[in-house]
Amino acid sequence: MSGAEKIAVTVTDIVPLNDLVTRFEFKSTDGSLLPTFSGGAHTVVEMQDGDITRLNPYSLMSDPMDQTAYTISVRRDDEGRGGSLFMHSKVSVGDQMVISYPVNLFSLDLRAKKHLFIAGGIGITPFLAQIKQLERFNGHWELHYACRSESLGSYVDELTSHHPNETHVYYDDQDQVIDLANLLDGQPLGTHIYVCGPKGMIEWVRGTAAGEGWPREAVHYEEFLAPQPGKPFEVKLAVSNKVIEVGEQESLLEAMEREGVDAPYLCRGGACGQCETNVIDYAGNFIHRDHWLDDAEHANGQKIMPCVSRFEGKVLVLDR
Amino acid sequence: MSKFTFPESIKSRPVYGTLAPRDGSAHLLVADAHGAEAILDMATPEMMAKAHIIYIPKGEAFEEDLRALNPASFYSGPSYGAAEPRLRKALQDAKMGLQVYLAGTEGLMGQAQNEAMAAGIPHTAIQTEHRGSVARRMQCVHCKGITEDVETDPFVCSHCGLNLFVRDHYSRRLAAYQGVRVDAEDPGNVPAPKGIYE
Numbered sequence: 001m002s003g004a005e006k007i008a009v010t011v012t013d014i015v016p017l018n019d020l021v022t023r024f025e026f027k028s029t030d031g032s033l034l035p036t037f038s039g040g041a042h043t044v045v046e047m048q049d050g051d052i053t054r055l056n057p058y059s060l061m062s063d064p065m066d067q068t069a070y071t072i073s074v075r076r077d078d079e080g081r082g083g084s085l086f087m088h089s090k091v092s093v094g095d096q097m098v099i100s101y102p103v104n105l106f107s108l109d110l111r112a113k114k115h116l117f118i119a120g121g122i123g124i125t126p127f128l129a130q131i132k133q134l135e136r137f138n139g140h141w142e143l144h145y146a147c148r149s150e151s152l153g154s155y156v157d158e159l160t161s162h163h164p165n166e167t168h169v170y171y172d173d174q175d176q177v178i179d180l181a182n183l184l185d186g187q188p189l190g191t192h193i194y195v196c197g198p199k200g201m202i203e204w205v206r207g208t209a210a211g212e213g214w215p216r217e218a219v220h221y222e223e224f225l226a227p228q229p230g231k232p233f234e235v236k237l238a239v240s241n242k243v244i245e246v247g248e249q250e251s252l253l254e255a256m257e258r259e260g261v262d263a264p265y266l267c268r269g270g271a272c273g274q275c276e277t278n279v280i281d282y283a284g285n286f287i288h289r290d291h292w293l294d295d296a297e298h299a300n301g302q303k304i305m306p307c308v309s310r311f312e313g314k315v316l317v318l319d320r
Numbered sequence: 321m322s323k324f325t326f327p328e329s330i331k332s333r334p335v336y337g338t339l340a341p342r343d344g345s346a347h348l349l350v351a352d353a354h355g356a357e358a359i360l361d362m363a364t365p366e367m368m369a370k371a372h373i374i375y376i377p378k379g380e381a382f383e384e385d386l387r388a389l390n391p392a393s394f395y396s397g398p399s400y401g402a403a404e405p406r407l408r409k410a411l412q413d414a415k416m417g418l419q420v421y422l423a424g425t426e427g428l429m430g431q432a433q434n435e436a437m438a439a440g441i442p443h444t445a446i447q448t449e450h451r452g453s454v455a456r457r458m459q460c461v462h463c464k465g466i467t468e469d470v471e472t473d474p475f476v477c478s479h480c481g482l483n484l485f486v487r488d489h490y491s492r493r494l495a496a497y498q499g500v501r502v503d504a505e506d507p508g509n510v511p512a513p514k515g516i517y518e
Binding site for chain 2: 112184185
């Protein structure tokens with residue numbers, strides 16, 4: 001079976017935080033302790049939505065050393081494919097669900113002398129766990145958190161009351177903007193940046209840091225891509241000897257899983273590289289959306305990341 | 321001739337590049353002997369306006385040429401050991417955006433790289449260029465003493481006096497290659513020393 005190992009859990013608490021974000025707490029159904037994890041890790045939550053199985057990754061935000069429960073925060077996306085809407089409207093306290101073991105693609109670099117966190121909106125969640133991890137070791141950190149408005153500022157109160165000196169909050173609707181060039185200028189040697197938020201924010205931070213001479217290795221980022229809908233297309237799976245149709249609302253990975261093909265995956269968001277698949281033959285255009293393959297690989301038509309990327313054309317044959 | 325093409329070797333052996341100016345808020349350049357030539361080949365006035373050069377001449381006559389680049393700060397010292405406190409202080413006071421350039425012998429680059437890494441710079445972000453002597457900084461695996469500037473293989477450990485074979489096995493932590501007793505099986509049967517790359 002592909003993906004990380006699974007844990008059977010029970011939903012033990014649901015707390016709406018504001019108009020968009022709700023927090024969910026999971027405890028293991030058999031009462032055993034959950035694995036510890038490291039700040040920045042995510043879990044893949046399985047949602048049984050009628051006939052459809054949805055597998056969405058969410059950053060763990062609880063204390064990484066707390067083995068009694070995991071918490072995640074889910075931002076409702078009314079335009080999305082339905083995973084977050086399912087969590088918001090169909091999940092109740094007492095429900096049994098399946099989640100994956102924690103997987104970390106956004107871990108702290110513990111060689112850093114200082115950790116500079118930059119969050120946009122729901123991108124705050126991995127930092128909540130990382131802050132708890134660093135506080136245990138008296139780590140040196142600072143958070144710059146941009147939210148749309150005070151009413152949508154998830155966890156602002158908790159952060160500003162527990163960490164008033166480290167937390168800096170910026171509200172879009174009050175025209176408050178992170179003064180990034182000034183923030184990066186003069187940071188002590190050995191500072192690492194971590195950015196989690198919308199694509200534009202990640203590119204802005206990475207570009208500004210590179211321009212100021214920051215090493216690439218000192219700038220960490222995480223952006224989960226949700227698979228985007230697109231035109232249906234047909235794929236031949238050479239190893240499985242199947243021809244399958246990828247529907248408008250499902251990803252290529254999900255279509256393979258629906259057809260019983262055990263395709264590898266981990267993050268389901270175009271970041272981890274686990275689902276990388278060789279292309280045997282094609283006639284048409286790839287719609288690459290991942291962060292894993294480089295530009296040359298996106299151009300040469302030899303590989304595809306089925307979790308987020310699609311295809312438009314006549315023939316696509318995959319080595320799967 | 322200050323450039324040398326090292327033969328193919330095992331994976332632990334360091335690989336050096338060619339220095340190139342990078343955007344940055346400040347530039348720290350550490351060189352010994354012919355390493356000065358790598359700085360002279362690369363330096364631009366814009367870079368030198370924000371540059372700190374730490375140079376160990378080791379008998380070579382490049383100091384005036386380096387001073388003529390007009391760096392913001394220049395230091396020349398008799399040995400790496402003498403220059404090390406200054407290097408540490410420069411790194412301690414530095415901010416992100418600092419670019420580090422190392423040039424010259426392997427021993428100089430390895431030791432200065434360790435200081436830069438300890439200060440928080442990822443080793444992959446530190447530029448290096450080998451120039452000049454191919455002598456190695458060697459650690460005796462028996463007594464753990466370091467012998468600097470080893471030019472022949474085998475050589476005599478400057479601490480314990482054993483005859484040591486020069487290996488390509490390198491330690492980034494020690495900034496040294498490994499020297500292993502060459503006549504352990506048959507004491508006294510020591511091959512005639514030759515140049516390391518001969």
